[in-house]
Amino acid sequence: MVIFVVIDLKFIYMKILVCISNVPDTTSKINFTDGDTKFDTNGVQFVINPNDEFGLTRAMWFKEKQGATVHIATVGGPTVEPTMRKALAIGADEAFRVNAEPTDGFFVAQQLAEVVKNGNYDLVIGGRESIDYNGGMVPGILASLTNMNFINTCISLEVDGNNVSAVREIDGGKEKLSSTLPLVVGGQKGLVAESDLRIPNMRGIMMARKKSLTVLEPVDGLTTTVDKKFDKPAPKGQVKLATSVDELVDLLHNEAKVI
């Protein structure tokens, strides 16, 4: 006897790609070298971009609750691999590194678009922005290049079959959206709670060493913008301490002219 069971394959097999950007730890001191044309990585600790960590953690939820497969991709040289291993230790199944300097957001999006096309992903999760260059553009450009739907500043994401129900942050509130797969998301805190973030444990770290990290050569891409020079804000003057609220209000009105 043959029994056919109709199941929604998408629900079980949703294929997710999380785009991980490798960024200086949030506490890093920012300095520049080579005549202020390059970011000085000396002594800087690199981490998974916080916005991507929220996305990765949500992807783990889809893996554990809905049987999704979770891959990660990073565009960068070999030095980004420790950060990628950390994402694997958190639980991603497989990793792809596009071996190229991430020269600008457009170039990175083009490289990721190639990974997305070849991998047939249903859901691509990136971050609202990288905390280093603050471009805030890779997921949106990627969505445009791959003709996928796009939700930015996403703070809640549910997938049921092909249907997506999401919430995005807007100025002064939030907006509930419906969409369909395939979809690209620009995520941030809210996708999961702070307390859901995972610190890789020993077992995860050991397993991550054995997971596949494929190095891909870049496709031809376009660098649209070039950072010619960097500088830092002028050092702050001394704070003026007021000894009473009267003095403070007077300073804000007559000196700072902000009230």
Add this chain to the structure above:
Amino acid sequence: MSVLVYTESEKGKFKKNAFEVASYAAAVAKMMDTTVTAVSFNNSENELLADYGVSKVMHIANEDLSTFNASTYAAALGQAVKSTNAKVIILSSSTDTKYLAPLLAGNLTAGYVPNVVAAPESVSPLTVKRTAFSNKGFAHTQLETDVKIIGVSNNAYGVQENKTDISVEEFSVSTDGISNATRSVEIDKVVGKATIADADIVVSAGRGLKGPENWGMVEELADVLGAATACSKPVSDLGWRPHGEHVGQTGKPVASNLYIAIGISGAIQHLAGVSASKTKVVINNDPEAPFFKAADYGIVGDAFEVVPQLIEKLKEFKAQNG
């Protein structure tokens, strides 16, 4: 070729940032020896842009575009760009525009530089100054594409009056074939209150306030000043305040004229998100709190004493100064 500026509307009226981006576009146009064309959607007061250097408005009146949708708006803007052959496009840094801009950049194969804080340093090549590293640095960025998109940081350039003659033309766009698979279901927005994104003043409080029950005075202070309320990250993580109020590197950026931080220590991740604010005031009972190093003005004292006094004083001040 005119400089094209996207001026955002809400319920038929311009958002405040529309006049700032128009002013910015006028400065770029002057450097390029050309004029400014604005694009607006379903707006009933287009002539107002004449005060800020706009000489032509392409007005898109279209029911299908009555509410913001990133992909349909990006497609419509793209049609405006193509029909005018514009090479430089100026946008704001609102959440909606930051949603739309990368789609537009992808559709037009355009370079896009967000968070720009000053008029271009040169127009050929087009080079702009923008913030990077969460306000810990600036980059001087050159755009190398034929079509170039500049996203102007909130409040960074300011509104500059510059009267021009203006003409308003209806521009019809075709929404056929544009995917609108992503649809708005419901908007949950505080009305009649300043938002962190566009408020001149932001009043923010941290864990020093001990608990959510103590936010009454923060809201009252914000009310007196017509300010938006904000908070530090742990305050929203603890559920004392909504997540949308969390400011900082991993929260919302603040670029107000005045930022008042009450019971916030001034961790580097917090400062990263608020350093674009012009004047920063700290109220903290610990004179060693790091925020004092980043602030312009401060009071060392107990928030539970200082804030109520400040509210009273400001009420008096408002009564006298109108």
